[in-house]
Amino acid sequence: MSFADTLTITAPADFHVHLRQGALSELVTGHVRLGGFTLAYVMPNLTPPIKNTEEALLYKAQLQAIDPVVEYLMTLYLSPELTPNEIRKAKRAGIVGVKSYPRGVTTNSDGGIESYEAYYPIFRAMEEEDMVLNLHGEIPSAPSDPTSNICVLNAEPSFLPHLIKLHAAFPKLRIVLEHATTRAAVECVKNLGDTVACTITAHHLALTVDDWAGQSWHFCKPVAKFPDDRQALREVVKEGHHRFFLGSDSAPHPPTKKATATPSQPCAAGVYTSPILLPLVAHLLESFGSLDKLEGFVSGNGRAFYQRPAKAAAQKTVLRRVGGKKVDAKWAKGDEEVVPFWAEKEIGWEIVPEA
Template identity: 75%
Template structure:
């Protein structure tokens, strides 16, 4: 911080989980990545139809680059029965970064999701060899017989994460958009090849905020206040480091204000046409997704400041995720500067042509803005 705590500069923020859709909606929302302060976007593959091949991913990246060539788009494939070890090797050579797993039916465009991981072990072995990342939507489908629903779907998934890590210890795995204390504790207990993304909206919301409020409804749903506190605590935490390398005779240690290096931002910013968010019918629930891209960096700064973690901002939105994904900051790349502001109200809607989106916290005040 500088200028009496009025500005803060952050090294090249990177969003490691974002939905950029397709067609006219993509034209509208892709430009919001940079507007929100980010120049790296880890792009989800759950389009209609999903991105399942290297050629499809490269075509999609070209379409995004045509909208805004200043953003670095990191592409992913959708884990499906069509994905083979040979395709993994082809994808790796083409610069595709990861593979996203969706359990069947748990979120937007996941009807083709998986039901069992064992069938994909040859794919995971190839990914481990190629050093690609496996991204896990960490929920199980609701099942009355098993007493699972949206509130406990994430804890019920965690044994799958532990099993995959034990079977493929060198495979880099990211548990996406964690919402529970159980998930935080699980990831912390595993090795350095397992990381976790946290969204901005899950740092703000609990069950009370989405029950009856469609604009705050997402998958996974926000959970209990103690779960939200766990997300905040792992960002805010410090680390103890010994002051001597002689571990047998450690007498003193120092506490570093750092945050946890395997927990970082993945916004899961998920745009939907307003009419699909604001209404539901007996046949169709409202769309699951919270849209944060155009306000993302100021929003994260405001949220971290609210629980005393503003000094963790750069690690959370830039350096930790980049280190895990091995995406270095380009030489000479300028930092993004935020400044404190009063009376800046979030737009009620962004629109272009026939498309529009309503952002998270529409009509509320932001206390930080991007300079320039």
Template identity: 70%
Template sequence: MSSDIIVNAPADFHVHLRQGSLCHVVTPCVRKGGFTLAYVMPNLKPPITTTDQALAYKALLESIDPHVDYLMTLYLAPELTPEEIRKAKRAGVVGVKSYPRGVTTNSDAGIENYEVYYPVFEAMEQEGLVLNLHGEVPSDADNNVCVLNAEERFLPQLVKLHKRFPALRIVLEHATTRAAVEVVKSLGDTVACTITAHHLALTVDDWAGQSFHFCKPVAKFPDDRKALQDVIRQGHPRFFLGSDSAPHPIASKLQSTPNHGCAAGVYTSPILLPLVAHLLESFGALERLEGFASSAGRQFYGRAATASGPKVVLRRFKHIVEAADTVQSDEHQLLSFWVGRELNWVIAE
């Protein structure tokens, strides 16, 4: 087997780049991890709900690292209007992200009723913006809903939205269940799905009692993980990489109180492409690397790379991921996923 793999224009279609000084630390890690396109999440404080805010955020990111193509999104909230959607389209904003209220980091402004946003979705359908769905419902003890079945309970809403807006491009973000894979496969070509690197590796046993593996949605059962792996092995064109890389200071991952758990999020950006290659190789899908980490997502979003586009060379090299490789500053102590474990690949200098 060749010791090198060339990947054309790797693209991460779901990443959190934060704000303030933390943004300056984590944004360079997009390219450090091998990526030249970043689909940027809008759940800042306050959330990005206007075109002007999105453009200002993009300008900040470009000032930090101008060598990445940042695709910007808006946060679905009551102040978002069809007129703002049309303005966003003219300005190059690509999508709108929906968070159910309270299910994950910075989702307090999330929605509770999709039908009130139908005029916004109609404008998005007309303008060609993508609807990105955090596919969970809030936990509800009265209805037997918790983190383990929150995604599956959301899936009827995805089907309903697709039926109502068949031309609207929809992405179910960071799927974790076999049920989600099967529903997305059953829908039309306007519905796609992102899969994270960490959900290809983890199951519920890995995050129960381990805060650094805790994210939303949580990793599920071994059969669910196998479904994610299988759909990548099959090379399905509507399933592609969205890392959901979500950096949190070490302290916030360790702290927990009776009323507030540890921060939800797994940080993979600094090692992302080597990690994806390592994981795909582990379940016999290494030949799908470029499709999963570049071309499938680019095709769905209309961002196809040219033959002369940026290429990343991965080199086979067994090594242990060290904490020192992923802590970027004295001010922000961050710990990447996979620290202390072996990786089979590095990015060639």
């Protein structure tokens, strides 16, 4: 087997993942390592959301009980209950970041924010404590407002002035614009300082608007955009820009919430990639001539920004090229099941089991 048929990646890290709670968490948490990753940056939008240090530490203990091998980096949900003192307490407890959701834009974001100015004391404390602010970068749609022209296709570009303003107000605050989907977002982040970074998902490297319009399994927030937007994501990955890295936004939902929709229960937003994540990213990067950027994208860039360098004895994940292998149609445990992205499609790489 030639070198071209194998790849060895040091300490892959997923800097945006949803691990849910209860029985669904029991199913999906182990998929982080199954997909080739040893670090998970965990989102706090549970029911109810993770709003303080004690809740974050309890959630971390629950995840560690399922799979103690993965390093879980915990976050808090930006809410009115959060205080500067709680930020300092969270920092001492090892909490890494705070996630901001505009109200109503995605799963479990009903308690999201409507104005950033009210949180400036929080951001100042975060800047002092060197915590990370993670931004879901969309403006909520307002279909009932005849003066509004915001919808899922322009919600991200409409948000970017807020990112610019936050960076100007808190230039030392590390900020991550999550799951970019547009050329405008890529260019905005590139033009800001070294304290601003951006995650890119595997599915946004693959999809455009045509792929989710009428296809519930590809529906997520933010939605995939136009072919030129996808091209911009691919270009910045191919460039190897050090402030762009993988955050999968892997978001599991029961099939009943993805495959069916009613006026009272719309299709759930989320694409699930965790169990195939590293092979999928390798497959996609190879498709646009960027396989040589794989380790930087899935490990080095994000670890540098989050100040989590791989340890000297860090786990090495080995990928090998395969032909004709198809992704499983679903994963199940007990009464819970999830359908992955790329289900029943061929994938060109697989993880070599540890000896």
